[in-house]
Amino acid sequence: MAEATIDNPAVADSDEGGVRRRDFIEIAAVSFGGVGALSVLYPLISQMAPSKDVLAASSTEVDVSAIEPGQAIKAVFRKQPLFVRRLTEREIEEANAVDASTLRDPATLAEMTKEGHTDMLVTMGVCTHLGCVPLGAGEGEIKGEFGGYFCPCHGSHYDTAARIRKGPAPLNLEVPEYAFTSDTTITVG
Numbered sequence: 001m002a003e004a005t006i007d008n009p010a011v012a013d014s015d016e017g018g019v020r021r022r023d024f025i026e027i028a029a030v031s032f033g034g035v036g037a038l039s040v041l042y043p044l045i046s047q048m049a050p051s052k053d054v055l056a057a058s059s060t061e062v063d064v065s066a067i068e069p070g071q072a073i074k075a076v077f078r079k080q081p082l083f084v085r086r087l088t089e090r091e092i093e094e095a096n097a098v099d100a101s102t103l104r105d106p107a108t109l110a111e112m113t114k115e116g117h118t119d120m121l122v123t124m125g126v127c128t129h130l131g132c133v134p135l136g137a138g139e140g141e142i143k144g145e146f147g148g149y150f151c152p153c154h155g156s157h158y159d160t161a162a163r164i165r166k167g168p169a170p171l172n173l174e175v176p177e178y179a180f181t182s183d184t185t186i187t188v189g
């Protein structure tokens with residue numbers, strides 16, 4: 001039986017079990033086309049990735065050393081309010097006394113904070129109902145029925161772990177991505 005080769009198209013075309021010459025040319029063309037497309041795509045994709053400068057600009061460093069227990073500060077993260085609050089022993093106890101599984105948006109205080117820093121509550125200052133800025137982080141502001149934050153727009157109450165407890169908001173205040181970069185500094189984003 002004649003061997004199917006590229007040099008002998010008549011034989012190759014008649015060999016249904018092997019790769020026909022036309023197929024080979026098509027496969028080769030597609031392969032080169034694929035490589036060409038990838039070499040065009042890669043610079044495009046690498047240009048679309050954010051540069052280190054852009055990533056740095058989108059993170060926020062907050063010095064938390066001056067925040068006393070029971071105090072909070074308002075910062076800005078990606079143009080939105082950010083609350084950083086140091087909880088008192090009592091606020092921690094109140095948060096831990098709640099059975100998290102009974103909450104609308106179940107979460108423990110440990111899950112809302114970082115290990116070893118459960119007294120430091122870092123959340124966005126944006127109500128999860130329709131986006132108002134809740135009260136409770138500023139000096140003298142009311143903190144609602146659960147001692148955390150209160151959104152006056154439609155009456156959402158958050159507790160000392162920023163969990164929704166009453167009112168129309170569906171979720172706890174959002175905890176952004178952040179890390180302690182030293183004992184006194186957090187980097188958000």
Ligand code: FES
Binds near residue numbers: 127151152
């Ligand atoms: S926006 Fe906060 S309760 Fe509606």
